[in-house]
Amino acid sequence: MTILRRWLAGLALIPLITVAAAAQDRPKIKLGFAKCAHCTPLVLTPDYAKDIDLEVVPFNTGNDVLTALVSKSIDLGQITYLHYATALDKGFDLVAISGQVNGGSQIVLSNDLPVEANDWAALKTLIAERKAAGKPLKVAASRGNAQDIHMRGAFARQGIDFAKEVEFVNIPNPSDHAQALRRGEVDLICSVEPFATQIRQVKAGKFFTYPYDQSAGNLTNLMLTRSDVIKGNRKGLESTVAAIVKVNDYIGKNREAWVGVITKVTGLDKAIAEGAIENLKPDYRMYKPQALAIAGMMRDLRYISKDVSAEVSRNMDYSFLQAATGQPAADLGDK
Structure with a gap:
């Protein structure tokens, strides 16, 4: 009887052992993102990722995400078209596999500046006088983030020589932008959402313009991985890109959910989050012609040292988006 009980007990353990083994066999992906309003929806991706273990890790800036990706601390990173060109210029082995959210840039001014919204002529006069x-x-x-390049491109389009006519101040963490304006340390900031909207709502500064009149347009976020991850964990990446597509569709239809995610990740209040998403556009496509234009603009601005057009084009892999959407590459930005 004792032998029978042991045999039955052993049978009972088999399903548990099978489940545990299956869990261990599941692909694992570690995804990094910056804590901006564009990027926060990525915290929802584990709920939509099938048959993988997806861990989402927040970073303060896109530069931090890029560093983690290159050092192999993460498998997939949300950064920008600008980081993409910079990384390729440095010879890093990175591949773009999806878009995510675009927009999110605002130029805001000190309240004391006698310049009205979108009045570039007045701003140019003030720059010359100062x-x-x-x-x-x-x-x-x-x-080095998207907002920096958007601003420099917009200034160049207006004939302002950024290198000779103004003094640039680097404030690495966007959450410090509002205080820098309040303390009078800077006169103008191109900030990222939701911090740009925060500046306006707490009256630390006033709106000047959306800096999208340049080669980058409003393009911002890309999802980048490495070729070793593509080779060793394609299934994990496919499931993650499919989850990003689903999350984009969800937040595009459910503004309250997006607002909730922004407030949870950034700690900012609901009114700021609601204002921020007015300047954001979910879009999982990757726009190759515009990416090439961005790389050209960055070369012209001397943010990169050489022409990386061939690398930009070659390292955009549409197969993951094609698998997730069933659409041809031409409809996903490869044209």
Whole structure:
């Protein structure tokens, strides 16, 4: 009887052992994202990822995400078209496999500046006056992020020589932008959502413009991985990209959910989150022609040292989006 009981007990353990083994066999992906309003919906992806263990890790900035991706601390990272070109210029082995959310840039001014919204002529006059007086306008951003490049491109489009006419101030963490304006440390900032909307709502500064009149347009986020991850964990990446597509569809239809995610991740209040998403557009496509234009603009601005057009084109892999959506590459931005 004892032998029979042991045999039956052993049978009872078999399903548990099978489940545990199956769990161990599931692909694992570690996804990094920056704590901006565009990026926060990525915390929802584990709920939509099938048959994988997906861990989502927040970072302060896109530069931090890029560092983690290159150092192999994460498998997939949300960064920007600008980081993508910079990474390829440095020879890093990175591959773009999906878009995510675009937009999210605002140029805001000190409340004391006598310049109205979208009045570039008045801003250019003020820049010239301050330069002549030996007190150049202090212009800030988080160096190397999408907002920095959007701003520089917009200034160049207006004929403003960024290198000679203004003084640039680097404020790495966007959450510090509002206080920098309040303390008078800078006159103008190109900030990222939701921090740009926060600046306006707490009256630390005033709106000037959306800096999308340049080669980058409103393109912002890309999902990048490495070729070793593609080779060793394609299933995990496919499931993650499919989850990103589903999350984008969800937040595009459910603003309250998006607002809730922003407030949870950033700690900012609901009114700021609601204002921020007015300047954001969920979009999982990758836009190759515009990516090439961005790389050209970055070369012209001397943010990269060489022409990386061939690398930008070659390292955009549409197969993951095609599998997730059933759409041809041409409809996903490869044209």
